[in-house]
Amino acid sequence: MAVTYVRGKGGGMGQPKDMEADVVIVGAGLSGLIAARTVLEAGLTPLIVEADDRVGGRILTEEALPGIPLDLGAQWIGDTHHRMFALAAELGVETFAQYDEGETSYDLAGSGVMRENDFHSRYGEELTHLERVLRTLDELAAEVPADAPWLAPHAAEWDAITAAAWYDAQGLSVIARTLLEICTVGILAVPTAEVSFLHLLFTIQTCGVTSELFAESEGGAQTTRFVGGTSEIPRRLAALLSEHIVLDAPVQLIEHAADGVTVHCRGGRTFRGRRVIVSISPTLAGRIAYDPPLPGDRDQLTQRMPNGSAMKAFFVYDEPFWRAEGLNGQLISDVGPARMSNDTCVPGDDHGVILLFLEGEQARVANRLTAAERQAALTDELVRHYGSRAARPQFYVDGEWSDRQWTRGCYNANMGPLVWTTYGSTLAAPIGVIHWASTDTASSWSAYMEGAVEAGERAAHEVIRAR
Numbered sequence: 001m002a003v004t005y006v007r008g009k010g011g012g013m014g015q016p017k018d019m020e021a022d023v024v025i026v027g028a029g030l031s032g033l034i035a036a037r038t039v040l041e042a043g044l045t046p047l048i049v050e051a052d053d054r055v056g057g058r059i060l061t062e063e064a065l066p067g068i069p070l071d072l073g074a075q076w077i078g079d080t081h082h083r084m085f086a087l088a089a090e091l092g093v094e095t096f097a098q099y100d101e102g103e104t105s106y107d108l109a110g111s112g113v114m115r116e117n118d119f120h121s122r123y124g125e126e127l128t129h130l131e132r133v134l135r136t137l138d139e140l141a142a143e144v145p146a147d148a149p150w151l152a153p154h155a156a157e158w159d160a161i162t163a164a165a166w167y168d169a170q171g172l173s174v175i176a177r178t179l180l181e182i183c184t185v186g187i188l189a190v191p192t193a194e195v196s197f198l199h200l201l202f203t204i205q206t207c208g209v210t211s212e213l214f215a216e217s218e219g220g221a222q223t224t225r226f227v228g229g230t231s232e233i234p235r236r237l238a239a240l241l242s243e244h245i246v247l248d249a250p251v252q253l254i255e256h257a258a259d260g261v262t263v264h265c266r267g268g269r270t271f272r273g274r275r276v277i278v279s280i281s282p283t284l285a286g287r288i289a290y291d292p293p294l295p296g297d298r299d300q301l302t303q304r305m306p307n308g309s310a311m312k313a314f315f316v317y318d319e320p321f322w323r324a325e326g327l328n329g330q331l332i333s334d335v336g337p338a339r340m341s342n343d344t345c346v347p348g349d350d351h352g353v354i355l356l357f358l359e360g361e362q363a364r365v366a367n368r369l370t371a372a373e374r375q376a377a378l379t380d381e382l383v384r385h386y387g388s389r390a391a392r393p394q395f396y397v398d399g400e401w402s403d404r405q406w407t408r409g410c411y412n413a414n415m416g417p418l419v420w421t422t423y424g425s426t427l428a429a430p431i432g433v434i435h436w437a438s439t440d441t442a443s444s445w446s447a448y449m450e451g452a453v454e455a456g457e458r459a460a461h462e463v464i465r466a467r
């Protein structure tokens with residue numbers, strides 16, 4: 001079937017109101033773009049219908065100052081993100097290693113500001129205990145099938161408690177428990193009191209082991225960045241698919257029957273296909289109307305998968321002055337709004353760039369402040385760790401995601417207690433001609449770009465097999 005190239009507001013002069021394709025794909029995030037490319041390569045015609053005026057979704061690079069792209073969304077890949085490395089190579093997007101020289105600065109549970117070596121010396125025993133707990137987590141996670149966590153041998157028991165309850169039962173010192181909370185919230189973007197323990201184990205299992213999740217280098221999830229910023233990936237993918245993408249088209253209703261779908265967008269445009277891949281987070285998928293309505297179990301699931309809360313804040317300085325002090329730009333703290341930071345300088349540029357993460361409760365609280373109030377509170381925190389030069393940035397920007405209409409929180413969807421075991425089997429299972437993608441449905445590196453690619457490929461292959 002022929003598809004017409006459309007960008008911008010539809011239904012106006014020279015733009016057709018209705019279009020047809022083999023597969024309509026809702027959402028031009030990484031998962032939707034990959035799904036489109038995969039079905040196109042198999043000889044099917046995709047049509048991506050995107051609500052926003054851009055592609056990329058949770059990937060968003062903005063050039064703050066000339067030559068300094070800042071990733072307000074996804075930024076890193078890790079050594080086991082094989083699909084992402086392959087995709088970058090194929091698209092010609094170069095990568096570079098995350099800066100990781102020097103010590104991390106700690107300020108935890110009343111420790112005061114301490115450098116990494118001193119922190120490890122003083123709290124060696126507590127950290128050894130924490131290591132043992134992490135090994136136990138790895139062992140338990142290994143029992144969880146990543147594509148069907150509800151089938152884990154102890155699924156009912158693990159899904160009935162929160163990650164916080166399990167953590168609290170491990171007898172960790174305050175320092176170790178605080179560190180574990182920070183590391184976990186840094187991944188899930190919600191307090192561990194909101195997370196099913198089974199969901200935590202699932203998350204670890206989809207990524208391998210805890211060291212993959214929590215470590216920054218040597219195999220962690222944050223070893224590598226993209227030259228030009230991560231948006232180079234969706235931008236180049238979209239360039240290959242431009243005739244198959246419609247922007248500014250929020251999907252409101254999907255009519256579905258055995259012989260096809262009609263996708264209705266705001267503004268009255270409709271798109272017809274034999275199948276549809278809904279490539280948005282489950283909570284947003286639940287805001288679309290379906291005719292006939294979806295089974296109750298599926299709707300109950302999407303009522304129970306809220307997106308997390310995270311915010312990134314960037315300070316740009318004339319130079320990375322912390323490096324000369326032997327610091328790597330990372331802080332781990334429970335004092336101040338940010339729990340962690342990173343050196344996110346751009347190779348070949350002299351500026352110093354520090355990125356602060358606000359996650360879970362910190363992001364929720366900070367989002368109620370003005371940007372100036374956030375900057376002031378974060379500056380105090382940076383000054384404590386890096387000295388008075390930290391108070392003199394050339395540029396500041398931050399970005400929260402729950403305000404964004406077509407994302408409504410990040411990094412991904414959370415599962416509280418009893419969701420996986422009650423409704424989890426409906427997460428990725430097709431319903432008639434409706435298929436589900438997005439990183440939130442992945443069984444490998446769910447929540448990450450790697451997961452978005454996996455889920456997009458999986459949904460595309462479901463469609464290809466069904467033709």
Ligand SMILES: Cc1cc2nc3c(=O)[nH]c(=O)nc-3n(C[C@H](O)[C@H](O)[C@H](O)COP(=O)(O)OP(=O)(O)OC[C@H]3O[C@@H](n4cnc5c(N)ncnc54)[C@H](O)[C@@H]3O)c2cc1C
Pocket residue numbers: 026027028029030031032049050051052054055056057058059072073074075076077249250251252279280281284288310311312401406407410411437438439440447448449450451452
């Ligand atoms: C702050 C932040 C930091 C992150 N850091 C990392 C990182 O360092 N490494 C990493 O691997 N991952 C990271 N992630 C996660 C990563 O961005 C996601 O896993 C990935 O981009 C998700 O892609 P997706 O296609 O599944 O979903 P999305 O990117 O959410 O794509 C969904 C698309 O659907 C559109 N849409 C929504 N509703 C509708 C509708 N009704 N009709 C039509 N279109 C609609 C949206 O506009 C969007 O374009 C981060 C995310 C954020 C926000």
